[in-house]
Amino acid sequence: MSPSDPREPAVTGPAVTGPDSTGPAASVPEPTGHAAIATAVARPRGASGAALLGSELTVLFRRRRTWAMLAALAAIPVLIAIAVRLTSSPVTPGRGPAFLDRITQNGLFVAITALIVSIPLFLPLTVGVVAGDTVAGEANLGTLRYLLVAPAGRVRLLLVKYAGAAAFCVAATLTVAVSGALIGAALFPVGPVTLLSGDTIGVGESVLRSLLIAAYVTVSLLGLSAIGLFISTLTEVPVGAMAATIVLSVTAQVLDALPQLDWLHPWLFSHYWLDFADLLRQPIDWTSFGANALLQGGYILVFGALAYGRFVTKDILS
Amino acid sequence: MSPAIASVELAIETHGLTKQFGRQAAVAGIDLAVPTGSVFGFLGPNGSGKTTTIRMLLGLASATSGEISLLGRSMPGSLRSVLPRVGALVEGPAFYPFLSGTANLRRLDTADPGASAATRAARVQHALERVGLTHAAGKKVHAYSLGMKQRLGIANALLMPRELLVLDEPTNGLDPQGTREVRSLVRSLAAEGTTVFVSSHLLAEVEQMCSHVAVMRAGTLVAQGTLDELRGAGEAHARLDTPDPVAARQVLERLGLTPVTLVSAAGAPGHLSAALTAAAPAPEDIVAALVAAGVRVRGFTVAAASLEERFVALTGEGFDVAQ
Ligand SMILES: Nc1ncnc2c1ncn2[C@@H]1O[C@H](COP(=O)(O)OP(=O)(O)O)[C@@H](O)[C@H]1O
Ligand SMILES: [Mg+2]
Numbered sequence: 001m002s003p004s005d006p007r008e009p010a011v012t013g014p015a016v017t018g019p020d021s022t023g024p025a026a027s028v029p030e031p032t033g034h035a036a037i038a039t040a041v042a043r044p045r046g047a048s049g050a051a052l053l054g055s056e057l058t059v060l061f062r063r064r065r066t067w068a069m070l071a072a073l074a075a076i077p078v079l080i081a082i083a084v085r086l087t088s089s090p091v092t093p094g095r096g097p098a099f100l101d102r103i104t105q106n107g108l109f110v111a112i113t114a115l116i117v118s119i120p121l122f123l124p125l126t127v128g129v130v131a132g133d134t135v136a137g138e139a140n141l142g143t144l145r146y147l148l149v150a151p152a153g154r155v156r157l158l159l160v161k162y163a164g165a166a167a168f169c170v171a172a173t174l175t176v177a178v179s180g181a182l183i184g185a186a187l188f189p190v191g192p193v194t195l196l197s198g199d200t201i202g203v204g205e206s207v208l209r210s211l212l213i214a215a216y217v218t219v220s221l222l223g224l225s226a227i228g229l230f231i232s233t234l235t236e237v238p239v240g241a242m243a244a245t246i247v248l249s250v251t252a253q254v255l256d257a258l259p260q261l262d263w264l265h266p267w268l269f270s271h272y273w274l275d276f277a278d279l280l281r282q283p284i285d286w287t288s289f290g291a292n293a294l295l296q297g298g299y300i301l302v303f304g305a306l307a308y309g310r311f312v313t314k315d316i317l318s
Numbered sequence: 319m320s321p322a323i324a325s326v327e328l329a330i331e332t333h334g335l336t337k338q339f340g341r342q343a344a345v346a347g348i349d350l351a352v353p354t355g356s357v358f359g360f361l362g363p364n365g366s367g368k369t370t371t372i373r374m375l376l377g378l379a380s381a382t383s384g385e386i387s388l389l390g391r392s393m394p395g396s397l398r399s400v401l402p403r404v405g406a407l408v409e410g411p412a413f414y415p416f417l418s419g420t421a422n423l424r425r426l427d428t429a430d431p432g433a434s435a436a437t438r439a440a441r442v443q444h445a446l447e448r449v450g451l452t453h454a455a456g457k458k459v460h461a462y463s464l465g466m467k468q469r470l471g472i473a474n475a476l477l478m479p480r481e482l483l484v485l486d487e488p489t490n491g492l493d494p495q496g497t498r499e500v501r502s503l504v505r506s507l508a509a510e511g512t513t514v515f516v517s518s519h520l521l522a523e524v525e526q527m528c529s530h531v532a533v534m535r536a537g538t539l540v541a542q543g544t545l546d547e548l549r550g551a552g553e554a555h556a557r558l559d560t561p562d563p564v565a566a567r568q569v570l571e572r573l574g575l576t577p578v579t580l581v582s583a584a585g586a587p588g589h590l591s592a593a594l595t596a597a598a599p600a601p602e603d604i605v606a607a608l609v610a611a612g613v614r615v616r617g618f619t620v621a622a623a624s625l626e627e628r629f630v631a632l633t634g635e636g637f638d639v640a641q
Contacts, residue, residue, distance in 0.1 A: 051435055055428040063416055142412025143426070146474060149376045149408065150429035151401035157429075315379040 049156055056164040060130070066168070069126040070175045076122060077114035077180030081107075085187045098277075107188030108203070111180030111210050112280075115217055118176050119273050124249035127221045130168040131228020132242030134161040135311065139236040139318040154312050162229050162304065169221040177214040181207065199282035209279060216276040216289055223269035223299030224249055230307040236318045269299050328387070329354045329482050329513035330375060335384035337370050344370040346537040347384065352515055352530070357508045359524030359545075360517040362534030363633055368517040369409045371534075372486050376406055389481055402432045405480040407488055411471025415460035419451060419470050422459055427477050445473040450499060464491035472500065476507075483507060485516045489523060501527050521629045535633045549625055556601060558590045558608070559617035566590055566613045573599055573607060594620065 060066055084103045092101065097116045102109040135158075138144035147157060184190070193206040201209070228245035235241050252270040255261055265271050272292035278285035330352035337345040345367040352358045362368050373379040375386055377394035386393040388400045413422045423442040427433045433441075446455050449469040459467065468491050475483055485504075489497045504514050504527055518524050524531055525545065532542040541548055556575075560566045563579065567590060570577040575592040594601070601620045608615055 049431075051428040052431075055425045058421075059414060059417065059425060062421075141414060142410070143414060145373075145376075145378050145408050146406075146412060146426050147429045148378060149401055149404070149406045150426055150433075151377075151398055151431075152429035153398060153431070156431075313380070315373075317373065317379060 049160065052152060052156065052160050053163055056160050057167055060164050060168060061171075066130070069129065070171060073118065073122060073126060073172055073175045074179035076118055077110050077176060078183050080114055080117065081110045081180075081183040081187050103184065103188060105189070106193055107184030107186075107190045108181065108193055108206050108210065110184030110188070111177045112213060114176050114180040115173065115213060116274065119217060119220070120253060121250070123172055123176075123217065123221060124224055125246055126172050127165070127169055127224055128228055128246035128249060129242045131165045131225040132232050132240075132245045133238045134165055134229050135232040135307075136235050136238040136241040137232075139316070140238050142318055144318060145316050148316060155308065158229070158233075158307060158311050161232075162225065162307075165225040165229060166218075166222060169218045169225060173214040173217045173221070177210055181210060195280050195282050196277060197281040201282070212279050212284075213276050216279060216292065217273075219289075219293050219296055220270075220273045223296040223303075226300045226303035226307070227269070230303040230310065233307050233311040233314065266295075269295065271295065327354055328352060329356075329389055330358075330515060331387045332371075332375075333385045335371065335374060335386060336382045337367070337374060337379065338382040343382075343537050345374070348534075348537075348539040350532060350539065351542065352513065354513050355508070355511060356530045357504060357514045357516065357528045359528035359531040360515060360534065361521060361524050361531055361629065362517075362519060364519055365536075366519075366534040366633070367537040368519075368534055369486055372406075372408055372484055372515075372517065375484065376401065376404070376408065378408070398431075402430055402478065403481045404484060405475030405478070405482070406484040406486075407471045407475050408484070408486050410487070410490060411467040411474075413459040413462075413467065413470060416458060418456050418458055419446065419462070419466075419473075420455045422470065423474055423477060426474050430478065433478060441477050445476045446470075448476055448503065449473045465493060465496050468492055469496070472503070480512055482513045482515065485514065487517055487519070489518070489520070497523070521626055525625050533629065533632050540632045541628075545625070548628060549622060553593045553595060554620055554622050556592050556594050556598075556604060557617075557619045557621065558592075558615065559588055560590070560608075560613055560615055561588060562613045563588055563590060565611060566608060569608050569611045569613060570604070573604060575604075588616075 080100075081103065084100070095101075097113050099109045099113045099116070103113060135144065138147060148154065152160075190203060192200045192202055193209075194200050224245065227248060228241065231244050231248075232238070232241040249270065252268045253273075256265055256268045256270055272288055272295060275288040275292065278288045328351050330350055332348060332350040334347045334349065335345055336343060336347050348367075348371065350371075360368055360371070370379065374381045375388060375393065377397045380394070388396075389403055391400050393400060413419075414425065417425065420442055423445060424438060427438050427442065428435075443452075443455075446452050449472050451466065451469050451473060454462065454466055459470065462470065468488065472485070472488060475485065483504075488504075489500050492500060501523070504516065508514050508529075516524070516527065528545060530542075530544050531548055533540050533548075558566060558570075558577075567577050567579075570590065570592055575594075575598055577590045577592040579590055592598075598604075599607075601618070605615060605618050608618075
């Protein structure tokens with residue numbers, strides 16, 4: 001039932017294999033009437049998961065809500081840049097978000113500062129809305145039953161829904177990064193960047209580093225998306241699933257800040273969220289990127305499996 | 319293998335199909351047999367379990383117990399090969415309100431793995447034409463009336479050539495004109511060879527549209543057969559209009575009938591009605607006996623039991639909501 005899983009070769013063929021043939025009637029020859037029609041309706045196979053994914057992305061990015069959230073995210077670096085620009089006194093190093101003091105010297109730091117500001121709340125908020133809406137939103141509209149009788153296939157639909165949420169994570173972090181780069185270039189000088197290791201890199205290289213950080217932040221949000229997907233299969237009330245996902249992301253960060261829970265910290269999906277400083281060294285230290293990717297992958301597996309277990313057996317009564 | 323061979327003729331077949339919600343059985347062991355090529359009316363008051371049955375047929379809800387075979391294949395095991403051949407409207411239409419009618423149909427069409435992208439635009443266009451929505455195709459669905467959504471829901475069921483259409487209360491929210499259009503659409507689909515399974519709580523609708531009917535009452539199937547079989551199962555009634563009701567009553571009782579006085583709207587007790595059981599004399603002999611006894615007969619009619627009387631008798635609560 002995965003997108004790559006081709007449909008059985010022929011609806012009426014005698015050697016039908018796969019889950020469809022498990023029914024007791026599978027061994028019964030089809031009536032010729034059905035067979036004739038089924039052949040006439042013979043459909044091209046494959047590329048179907050891609051079509052549904054394309055449609056999913058279209059629906060997601062045609063919603064005004066999605067654009068409103070992306071616009072809000074784009075506004076974050078703009079606000080930061082304008083605030084720094086309008087302040088006459090230089091920013092004291094060590095106060096405010098990391099890299100804030102560097103913005104006046106180099107506009108390229110606006111994007112990084114804005115990402116740091118967005119990670120604890122704004123990004124999880126928007127991702128929680130999208131991930132929490134995945135299944136519950138369709139159930140709430142009633143379109144879930146029509147997708148399933150089409151038949152979208154429950155596993156295929158779940159995978160497409162997760163892919164859509166992941167695409168939103170990419171779009172959200174890129175929005176912050178790109179908007180930050182543009183406003184930074186517009187309001188501040190742009191030039192070679194001095195890295196944390198003391199080395200200096202050119203503008204092109206520093207744009208690549210910014211994209212790398214955006215990728216890191218995107219990966220960071222994938223575990224939360226999987227949690228949101230699972231919660232979304234539990235309810236027909238999308239707002240409930242969104243709220244629960246967002247509350248979990250805040251809770252994880254609070255727990256991560258409690259020293260008494262040291263043992264728990266490496267297991268919290270938010271543990272590595274801000275640990276991308278290693279990407280600003282020469283040479284790049286990939287340790288935290290790897291640890292983060294591994295942790296997020298674990299969350300995707302666990303909550304993906306839970307969502308699968310729930311959704312595949314769920315009665316669709318909405 | 320004989321049960322399987324028998325099922326070849328049936329587009330839908332269930333055995334002991336049951337759905338339990340907690341302690342309430344929404345559907346309690348029904349045995350549906352929907353012949354291929356029929357227009358099958360699934361009739362029952364609100365809450366009698368029609369939608370729940372349809373959800374189980376389509377694999378949306380799992381049955382608590384019982385078996386389902388759709389187009390000769392067991393469900394939900396063969397869901398992926400059967401459902402592309404089935405168009406459905408379940409519990410009213412549902413769409414993305416922020417998308418246009420066309421965009422909604424395209425979206426739902428991509429969910430069918432077998433629907434070709436190359437023909438999508440043409441198929442969507444054609445489905446919209448069939449339900450008469452071309453003029454509103456570009457409008458966002460949130461601006462649609464309930465009737466327009468209902469039509470769009472039917473259009474969705476017609477995106478691909480189907481062998482079976484399952485339509486749950488398709489005329490809900492439609493005006494009389496829309497109802498007529500749906501009826502003629504169903505007829506033309508049936509003429510093309512599509513089996514149509516249509517649920518309704520409106521008897522008149524089923525009577526005008528269907529060749530077969532099954533009647534649900536509080537989760538159980540109380541009758542099933544062709545429309546004529548169901549009509550024939552009821553007794554015909556003789557109806558007498560006379561200025562001498564007392565004398566008429568005595569004559570009818572002497573003939574072994576059990577007359578009932580019907581009070582007209584004006585309150586005049588001049589109408590009698592009696593069920594014509596198998597043992598009753600022929601209608602012409604009843605009239606002869608009445609006239610011989612000096613009863614003045616203004617009118618005498620024999621009517622087959624109306625389906626409505628039959629429906630009320632079967633479902634008990636008539637058109638009332640169950641529970
Ligand atoms: N999700 C549900 N949970 C509990 N009971 C339900 C649910 N859906 C339907 N029912 C009950 O099942 C019965 C049949 O409902 P339904 O199939 O919708 O009837 P119909 O479509 O004939 O109007 C009703 O008594 C209803 O209250
Ligand atoms: Mg219903």
